[in-house]
Amino acid sequence: MDRIIYTAGSGASQAMQQQSVVNHNLSNVSTPGFRAELDAMRAVPVQGDGRLATRTSVAATTSGTDFSPGYMNATGRRLDVAMQGDAFLAIQDPQGGEAYTRRGDLQVDADGMLTVKGEPVMGEQGPIVVPPDAEFSIGADGSISVLEAGANPDEIAPVGRLKLVTPDLQALTRGDDGWFRLPPGDDAEIAAPQPLDEDARLQSGVLEGSNVSATDAMVAMIDGARRYDMQMKVIESADQNAQRANSLLSVQA
Structure with a gap:
């Protein structure tokens, strides 16, 4: 029994x-x-x-x-981005190294740093910082162009590029904080950063919802x-x- x-x-x-x-x-x-x-x-x-x-x-x-992808919602907000295909946005991992997310509601903190849920967004050369009070746009390849306050319309300047990566989905693991990470290699505590995917694309002014x-x-x-x-x-x-x-x-x- x-x-x-x-x-x-x-x-x-x-x-x-x-x-x-x-x-x-x-x-x-x-x-x-x-x-x-x-x-x-x-x-x-x-x-x-x-x-x-x-x-x-x-x-x-x-x-x-x-x-599987979530629904796409056109917001028109310049800081909203939706990654296409299997691309992920790289952020600075609070535990060290990089973490990855599909969340695209970007924010600019008091120091001008681009963040997602409070964590710095990674660019080709590290976290991205934009000039205060500047107008900026995000291109389909993640490139960020800014027009500083008081500047002429033809004085648009690039300040960086969002790091879009396409990791192996089967290898990604979700942490308790909701960020995705890759397993570390042999004799390593954290995984090596993924290379920027030159072919990855995003939509600006669009936000991907939950699936x-x-x-x-x-x-x-x-x-x-x-x-x-x-x-x-x-x-x-x-x-x-x-x-x-x-x-x-x-x-x-």
């Missing part, structure tokens, strides 16, 4: 973990450039002394990411709740059967 409880209990535990993933995705349905997290389970045999050949547990596999479907997430949440209830009913039924068996043994004794 304990085998039933053990199997159902492990299934209920994983159902709760899947609910956590769905909740996380649903909470980011409005986050620009967000990529949905994928969760999967697999059956594994139980190891250890006294194990039974038929006893299995449920374990979560390494979480993955849905890299999470609120409808699909709600359906998955309801399905997960039902599966959890089903596992708990199995445990309850097993407990009732055990109580009946004990009652019969007591009567016979």
Whole structure:
């Protein structure tokens, strides 16, 4: 009887973990450039002394990411950019090195530094800084041109280029901070920066939304709740059967 409880209990535990993933995705349905997290389970045999050949547990596999594109929203805002294809925007990783994102709602901080969610945006020569009060535009290749306050219209000058990279999607891992990173190489603590992709392109004045479907997430949440209830009913039924068996043994004794 304990085998039933053990199997159902492990299934209920994983159902709760899947609910956590769905909740996380649903909470980011409005986050620009967000990529949905994928969760999967697999059956594994139980190891250890006294194990039974038929006893299995449920374990979560390494979480993955849905890299399908999100919807494109034309905002007309000069600091909004949407990367095309599989291109990512490089940012300065707070942990060192570079991290990558599809989020394109750029900001300019008090020091004139271009940022995404507070982290400096990387250019060909490092973080990009624009002159204060300057008007600037972002080209399809990520090049940034500025027109300083009071300058003539023909005095537009380049100040840098957004670093667009096209990493191996299968190698990217998502950190707790939401940034994507590549695994470090041998004997290295952080991954080497990716080279700038000369062919990568973006759209200015357009913002890519999350690829999470609120409808699909709600359906998955309801399905997960039902599966959890089903596992708990199995445990309850097993407990009732055990109580009946004990009652019969007591009567016979």
